[in-house]
Amino acid sequence: MNRFGTVVIGGGQAGLVMGYHLRRRGEDFVILEGHPRVGDSWRRRYDSLRLFSPPRYASLPGLPIPVDDCPTRDEMGDYLEQYAAHFELPVRTGVLVTRVSRDAEGFRVETDDGEFLADQVIVAGGSHTVPRRPAFASELDPAIRQLHSLEYRSPEQFADGTVLVVGAANSGTDIALEAAKTHRTLLAGRHPGQVPVDIDSWRGHLMVPVVMFVFRHVLTRRTPLGRNAIAAMEGHGVNLVRNKLAHLEAAGVQQLGRIEGVRDGQPTTADGEVLTDVGTVVWCTGSDPDHSFLDLPVFEGGRVRHERGIATGEPGLMFLGLDFQFAVASATIQGLDRDARYLLRQLRQNALRGASRPVTVDRR
Structure with a gap:
């Protein structure tokens, strides 16, 4: 039996950003990735896929992506693999999570490669898989x-x-x-x-910082404008x-x-x-998250109940990388860092309170 303070489920960009911050804080954790290699979630997309973001906005915290323009599918997959190696993140690849439940010892994470026990679980994958x-x-x-x-x-x-x-x-x-x-x-x-502009032109490059700022700091669940924008995008896409x-x-x-x-x-x-x-x-009609491995009372209408990534009524269970988790940018590369740091603050507060006590969400 493997025991960790935190088990992160998913070794894509969300799981790696969470791992980066957990590593910097000296936390005891492991990242479980179902694919054979880190970055395979990108390599399995269509061959011609190219991101919308120039390198500055396609990079995870602490390590710039080594490309000169908007990265391709394979460049992004290889970068994630390099990122995990560079920061020596404890990613276990080829480990598929089949069930997460809870007992007196904490969270029990069952996989096709054995069981893990954890005080906290962060689900950082499965958002667009069905x-x-x-x-x-x-x-x-x-x-x-x-x-x-x-x-x-x-x-x-x-x-x-x-x-x-x-x-x-x-x-x-x-x-x-x-x-x-x-x-x-x-x-x-x-x-x-x-x-309205060609994003690959110089005008488009000038516009990117403005759009990213608006997506991260203006169109959030904290502002009326953001709540209206999120409601519209949830129904009709971007x-x-x-x-x-x-x-x-x-x-x-x-x-x-x-x-x-x-x-x-x-x-x-x-x-x-x-x-x-x-x-x-x-x-091309969209996809749904697959959180069917969660054997926990956290679902409502087929979706997980959460407030800014903190599972409602299930202390110690968190999510990262959900669509519109806090802002329009939440499921994008640029939105992950802030949401991960927010979850890290909650993890530290949970440790101080004790995992069995109710969580009061820090709204900062």
Whole structure:
């Protein structure tokens, strides 16, 4: 049996930022990562993925990412692996957490490589792991190849015929632009709006610090403006950042309204148009967190109950990297550092109070 003060579940950017701060404070902890290598959560995304953030805003605390421009998928994955090695973070890879429960000894973390006991558990992974598809997806003709954006890697996965991309946000437009190079491509879904400048231009680089400041310090759950913005984004997603309507038009991507059903095995639009000759459907319809390993009374409506990452009614259980955990930036690389430092303060206060006593959230 392995006993630690804190077990961090997830060795992606959220888990590593938490580990960085725990290491600096001399805490007794371990990071459990289910993938074979640190950074694999990025390496398993689509091949052409490129971050929106220039190096300053794609870096974790204490170590700049060694690239000159917005990093690619593989550059980000390799950087996370270098980060863990540089700070000698105690990451155990290939260890999949299957259950977290609580008994008189503390939290019991069961994995496919044995059990761990902990006074505190920080869940820093699993936020975007369960593909979300409409219920009618199962009614499509079996001859139509279906992929989710989490499963998409490259155009080699497309079948012959038209590619229908459902979901017109950032991932959907990335995939549609790539598909249009070799296939007739349809893009279905509500246009979420777009950033008014080219983020890769000098104007875009000047705008990034302003946007990052607003996302971290203005659009938070503490401000009325932030609460309204978060409510809107939770329902409809964020604006297009790099891609523009003009890019889609120039590439020949045909834009449609919503896909709302299936007729005779073929997808149909909201106005009743039946789409024939569709060989591949790519569902860019979002994803849900997978916290099913938590055997604890912390769920409400399928989501964990928390206040700024502190689990409601379960002292010692915390989360890092949740969407809109405190601010619009919370699930981004730039939002993790502040949220991690906040959780660290709560861990220290819990240690002073004793793990069995109720937690009073520090609102600073």
